[in-house]
Amino acid sequence: MAKKETTKSFVLRVDAETMAAIEAWAADEFRSTNGQLQWIIAEALRKSGRLKRKRPKEESPSDS
Numbered sequence: 001m002a003k004k005e006t007t008k009s010f011v012l013r014v015d016a017e018t019m020a021a022i023e024a025w026a027a028d029e030f031r032s033t034n035g036q037l038q039w040i041i042a043e044a045l046r047k048s049g050r051l052k053r054k055r056p057k058e059e060s061p062s063d064s
Contacts, residue, residue, distance in 0.1 A: 012037070 014022070019033075026036035045051035 022036055022040075023033050026033045029036065031039065042051065046053055
């Protein structure tokens with residue numbers, strides 16, 4: 001059985017100017033604001049070495 005991913009919710013306070021910039025960036029990349037924030041946080045964690053990159057799934061012989 002695969003391990004189920006869990007997502008935690010929390011309140012985040014962001015000033016109006018920053019929020020407008022995040023919303024515009026999300027729209028530019030066809031993401032929701034929440035999705036954009038998740039991506040920004042994950043990228044920052046990976047770049048700082050605090051979160052390891054997920055390995056791409058290996059291709060099985062039947063996929064070729």
